[in-house]
Amino acid sequence: MIEWSHHLPALQVVVPMLSAPLVMLLRSRGLAWAAATTASLFSFAIAIALSLGVLDGETFNYRMGDWPAPYGIELGVDAFSALLLLLVTGASTLALLAARHSLDAEIEAERQPLFYTAWLLALAGLAGIPVSADAFNIFVFMEIAALASYVLISGGPDRRxxxxxxKYLIMGTIGATFYLIGIGLIYLMTGTLNLADMELRIHAVADLKPILVAAGFITIGLALKAAVFPLHVWLPSAYTYAPNVVTVFLAACSTKVAIYLLLRFDFFVFQPNLVGHDVQFTYFLMPLAVLAILIGSGVALFERNLKRMLAYSSVAQVGYILLGASFVSLAGVTASVLHMFNHALAKGALFLAVTCLATRCSGLRLDSIAGAARHMPWTMGAFVVAGLSLIGIPGTAGFVSKWTLISAALAEGATGGALVAVIVLGSLMALIYIWRVVEAAYFKAPEKGVAPLREAPPMLLAVTWAAALANLYFGLVPSLPISLSSAAAEILLRHVP
Amino acid sequence: MHLLGLYHYWVFAVLLMIGFYAVIAKPNLIKKLIGLSLFQSAVFLLYITMGKVEGGTAPILQAGAENPLYSNPLPQVLILTAIVVGISTMALGLGIVVRIKEEYGSIEEHDIQEIDRQ
Structure with missing residues (x-):
């Protein structure tokens, strides 16, 4: 009798990766969609099983091919990676369930099986990064995810x-190559690629130059992938011109996975061993986070294209996530991880509502959705709920993480007050840009000569509302994300002096 | 002399910067990709040179050889994977350039920006 739960970390990657070629063989788009959605649902179920196990205090360590670490490749799932797995597989499943109708308008029928294949490969790569405990293996997963998402983004009808x-390919490859240089230098000094082993062995050589250089390369490389301000320039256009459901999937989780890796690498390997690293980490990331919040939200205020507005808002949200981490305190890191989860919920739901609008409206500019709420009340209702969560209104998920972030900032003393002001200012700006959409959709008369709109297809609408209601649910009953993220913060800060 | 003894690191650094410069400075998309390829190759060299042990042979068991000195094979294995990743990136990048040429009729960055602005 095989013990199934033992193999879950490996299955998390194997299921989508092996389903990908199978989906390619299915020539009908309906079958391909069904198979891809089933595979994604199956990985979501695995992620839920892993998270429940982690909450019960189980630890998952898996040796590939039964070779013991550090010689073999090790997979491991703890609270931090379980949270990320929930995000990645959940976002993929919701987006795929919503995808049918929206993709038919954007991608030719005969290319759809190939599109779903790329989707599953992206899912396998994104899910592989959190489960892997080997630095080089993570690089490979990162590139699988990146190459597949380039294909997904360029799949739409818009030539832009x-x-x-x-641009994304160039910047993403530079980011990944910087990461590769970093782990190369660490391997040169320590002779290991296993993260846990690296943490132990790096201590003896921690004050040598190559390790410092490696820390720099890895931080910058991953910051590029995570769209940390000012390395975010690839993000707005890539999100804006991608097919709508692809934006839902990638906006919810792809930058989060890079931030996950940035935090994991830094807190596991560098923080405990490099003298003064925590101060450098704070002084490097905190100003960037503040600039990201202010400039990202500021640009979103003036954007007239809905998707581009929300993409700039994502740049700002990456700022909130990094701001929490830059405190290097338990409360700060908890807030940071919690905001990863809650922002993915809010932004996923917002982009789903945008997908609904895109199926009926002639464009996604503020003028083209004028008066849309009159004919699509459910779509705009979901948009408003998710928008409130993005702003951080009490009762929604966004409020919980902004509140923990503000209380973590207040514990920082003098600078904390200024940072709270930045967070509040950012939220006010979010209020304004969400309001501009609401104003256009509810209070403007539709353009003359435009045929009256209809409500979005029921399946798409149901998925959008499921995501919007999740924002309310996790705002009122936030115990699951809070317990996972505080456990994650404890794991990250375990070795930090 | 110490600096010259580390010449393979100099090769790595110079090649890396040449590639990086081409990626940033060249407006032609193909030239950008060539730069990207150089940039990645520099990293391959970093990995491969680090595995060499002076006087070491290929890590293959040989009858009769007493305590032979082996070079480290792991960096080569790693870089084999990275080369595959590099080739896929290059293939996808060139594929996108072909599509850009079809849609825009140009592979010069400023032409494309000009067309998009209209």
Missing amino acids: ALPAVF
Whole structure:
């Protein structure tokens, strides 16, 4: 009798990766969609099983091919990676369930099986990063995810996606190569690629130059992937011109996975061993986080394209996540991890509502959705709920994480007050740009000569509301994300002096 | 002399910067990709040179050889994977450039920006 739960970390990657070629063989788009959605649902179920196990205090360590670490490749799931797995697989499943109708308008029927194949590969790569405990293995997963998402983004009918994806490809590859240089230098000094082993062995060589250089390369490389301000320039165009459901999937989780890796690498390997690293970490990331919040939200205020507005808002949200981490305190890191979860919920739901609008409206500019709420009340209702969560109104998920972030900032003393002001200012700006959409949709008369709109397809609408209601549920009953993220913060800070 | 003894690191650093410069400075998309490829190759060299042990042979068991000195094979294995990743990136990048040429009729960055602005 095989013990199934033992193999879950490996299955998390294997299921989507092996389903990908199978989906390609299915020539009908309906079958391909069904198979991809089933595979994604199956990985979501695995992620839920892993999270429940982690909450019960179980630890998952898996040796590939039964080779013991550090010689073999080790997979491991703890609270932090379980949270990320829930995000990645959940976002993929919701987006795929919503995808049918929206994709038919954007991608030719015969190319759809190939599109779903790329989707599953992206899912396998994104899910592989959290489960892997080996630095080089993570690089490979990162590139699988990145290459597949370039294909997904450029799959849409808008030709402007092509230059956008080219820019993303160049910057993403530079980011990944910087990460590769970093782990190369660490391997040169320590002879290991296993993260846990690296943490022990790096201590003896921690004050040598190559390790410092490696820390720099890895931080910058991952910051590029995570769209940390000012390395975010690839993000707005890539999100804007991608097919709508792809934006739902990638906006919810792809930058989060890079931030996950940034935090894991830094807190596991560098913080405990490099003298003065925590101060450098704070002084490097805190100003960038503040600038990201202010400038990202500021640009979103003036954007007239809905998707681009929300993309700039994502740049600002990455700022909130990094701001929490830059405190290097238990409360700060908890807030940071919690905001990863809650922002993914809010932004996923917002982009789903945008997908609904896109199926009926002629464009996604503020003028083209004028008066949309009259004919699509359910779509706009979901948009408002998710928008409130993005702003951080009490009763929604966004409030819980902003509140923990503010209380973590207040514990920081003098600078804390200024940072709270930045957080509040950012939220006010979010209120304004969400309001501009609401104003256009509810209070403006539709343009003359436009045929009256209809409500979005029921399946798409149901998924959008499921995501919007999740924002309310996790705002009122936040115990699951809070317990996972505080456990994650404890794991990250375990070795930090 | 100490600096010259580390010449393979100099090769790595110079090649890396040449590639990086081309990626940033060249407006032609193909030239950008060539720069990206150089940039990645520099990292391959960093990995491969680090595995070499002076006087070491290929890590293959040989009859009769007493305590032979082996070079470290792991960096080569790693870089084999990274080369595959590099090739896929290059293939996808060139594929996108072909599509850009079809849609825009140009592979010069400023032409494309000009067309998009209209």
